Amino acid sequence: MKFLQLILKNPFRNKIRSVLAIIGIAIGIATIVALGIITEGLKESTQETLRAGGADFTIVESNVSDMFLSTIDEDYTDKVDNISGVKESVGVLTSIQPIGDNPYFVVIGIDPSKIGLSQIKIKSGRSIKEEDEIIIGKVAAEKLNKTIGDKINIKGEDYRIVGIFESGNIQEDGGSFISLKKLQKIEDKEGKVTMIYVKAEKNVNIEKIKEEIEEKYGENLTTIASLEDLQSVDQGLKTVDAASWAISLLAVIIGSIGVVNTMIMSVFERTREIGVLKAVGWKNRKILTMILGESLILTLIAAVVGSLMGVAAIQILMHINMGGFIKPVYTPEIFLKAFTVAIFVGIFGGFYPAYRATRLEATEALRYE
Numbered sequence: 477m478k479f480l481q482l483i484l485k486n487p488f489r490n491k492i493r494s495v496l497a498i499i500g501i502a503i504g505i506a507t508i509v510a511l512g513i514i515t516e517g518l519k520e521s522t523q524e525t526l527r528a529g530g531a532d533f534t535i536v537e538s539n540v541s542d543m544f545l546s547t548i549d550e551d552y553t554d555k556v557d558n559i560s561g562v563k564e565s566v567g568v569l570t571s572i573q574p575i576g577d578n579p580y581f582v583v584i585g586i587d588p589s590k591i592g593l594s595q596i597k598i599k600s601g602r603s604i605k606e607e608d609e610i611i612i613g614k615v616a617a618e619k620l621n622k623t624i625g626d627k628i629n630i631k632g633e634d635y636r637i638v639g640i641f642e643s644g645n646i647q648e649d650g651g652s653f654i655s656l657k658k659l660q661k662i663e664d665k666e667g668k669v670t671m672i673y674v675k676a677e678k679n680v681n682i683e684k685i686k687e688e689i690e691e692k693y694g695e696n697l698t699t700i701a702s703l704e705d706l707q708s709v710d711q712g713l714k715t716v717d718a719a720s721w722a723i724s725l726l727a728v729i730i731g732s733i734g735v736v737n738t739m740i741m742s743v744f745e746r747t748r749e750i751g752v753l754k755a756v757g758w759k760n761r762k763i764l765t766m767i768l769g770e771s772l773i774l775t776l777i778a779a780v781v782g783s784l785m786g787v788a789a790i791q792i793l794m795h796i797n798m799g800g801f802i803k804p805v806y807t808p809e810i811f812l813k814a815f816t817v818a819i820f821v822g823i824f825g826g827f828y829p830a831y832r833a834t835r836l837e838a839t840e841a842l843r844y845e
Contacts, residue, residue, distance in 0.1 A: 479762075483769035486742070497738040498778045501821060504727030505782025505814050510789045511720050512810035517803050520646075531593075531673035532682050535565075535689065538698045548697065550667050559688055561680040566590040567669030569659050573630050576620055582651025583630065585659025585669075593673060596648065600624060601639030607658040611639035613649035628652070631662055646803040674699075724813070728821055731775065735825025739771050743833045750833050760834035767833050771826025772819065779818035783811055 488494050535556065537546040553567040568586050575581035586594060588604045596611075601624040604611055610628055617623065617640050627634040635654060643649055660666045676682050686699040743750070750763060790804050 479766070483766055484773060486746075486766070487770045487773050490742070490745075493738055493741065494774060497734045497774055498781060500734040501727075501731040501775055501778035501818065502782035502785055504723075504731050505779050505818060506785035506789060508720070508724050508727055508817060509783050509786025509810055509814050511723055512813060513786065513790050513804045513806060515717070515720055516805035516807055516810065520803065520805050532676045533674050533686060534700045535672040535674060535697050536670070536700060538694070538696055546670050547665065547668050548670075548672070550669050552693065552697065553669070553672055555693070556672060556674060556689065559685060559692075561677050561682075561685045563675045563677045564590070564593060565672050565674045566593045567656065567672045568594075569656055569663065569665060569668065570670045571659060571663055575628060575630070578619065581616070582647050583659060583662075584648065584651060584653050585656035586653055587656050591653065593675065594643070594648075594653070596641040596643040596653070598639045598641050601637070603639055604653060604655060605638075607655045608633075608635055609638045610635035610652050610654045611641050612637055612652040614640060614642045615646070615649040616651055619650070630654075633662075724817055727817055728824065731778070731818075731821035732825035735771050735774065735821060736828060738774065739767060739826050739829035740832070742770070743767065743829045764830045764834050767830035768823060768826045771830070772822035775818040775822035775825070776815070779815045782818075783814055786814075 535548070535552070537548050548567075550567050553565050556562055556565045566587060568584055571583045571585070572579075573581050573583050591603050598611070599614060601611070612620070612622060612628070620628070622628065622637055624637055624640065626637050628637065629635075641649075641653070656669070660668065674685070676685055689697060689699055753763060787806075794804065
């Protein structure tokens with residue numbers, strides 16, 4: 477039997493043990509893949525929010541733990557408007573409300589007279605004018621099965637749908653806009669906004685505008701123009717990244733324990749066989765390569781199974797209304813990370829059993845019963 481065929485066949489001599497090892501590793505890989513997809517989706521949704529309204533940059537509270545938990549005084553909008561080079565700005569308040577079966581319905585409060593700055597396109601109906609009116613995104617209309625004239629209840633109050641919009645932003649299209657003053661009352665945040673979108677005049681130096689804002693109001697405000705800027709101040713995104721790496725490390729540890737156990741038992745059961753291989757001239761290096769190869773076969777299969785499980789888990793979440801909150805993003809880097817972890821688990825977990833196999837003396841192994 478050829479060497480490669482032997483490596484491919486040996487891991488499945490004890491099918492039950494091998495399948496259990498694969499499942500154990502695959503669960504860790506699935507978690508890595510699913511969390512990676514959600515993390516990338518969260519980052520893209522956040523990036524879309526930063527670009528909302530065609531804003532050149534966004535202003536949030538300094539040292540925020542999460543951008544959407546930012547709370548700043550609405551008065552800063554007028555102060556920003558008075559800075560040289562600023563064309564216009566608008567404060568918005570964001571809120572997450574349970575609507576129907578969707579616990580993550582996004583409600584955005586904005587001054588109705590400045591809703592044009594959001595650059596949403598009204599597909600049908602009109603924009604909001606009164607405090608008891610609401611416009612909803614195209615995605616939200618489909619998921620909630622609502623149309624113009626219907627009502628949406630938010631914290632015990634009915635709001636009449638007067639328009640359906642589309643923006644291209646997954647969070648906005650899965651949510652709604654109402655009057656800023658009304659949302660401030662709902663959230664008990666009168667005079668507060670979550671962030672301020674700033675549009676600069678043409679051909680002005682945006683960096684200078686940002687520097688002036690931070691120089692004047694830096695104790696309370698931070699200007700953000702990109703996701704990289706946000707990650708430097710937003711502890712929420714840092715926590716998500718840290719959690720992703722922590723789960724990867726946990727998957728390595730648990731997966732390695734499973735591989736060590738499986739391969740140790742395999743070596744133990746094949747003591748006599750390894751003795752025969754040594755007796756016919758196999759070098760320690762070849763035996764080491766065989767055992768490590770078998771370990772890698774198990775973990776690579778687990779990587780494939782785990783990746784499929786991770787994608788399936790995301791699809792299930794999409795069907796239970798997470799799709800209106802975060803758009804999943806599939807990138808090659810996510811799956812590359814999963815396979816890298818699997819390879820590391822295979823090498824790390826298989827090394828000791830492989831080393832132990834090379835330490836067996838041929839004469840003692842041949843006498844083993």
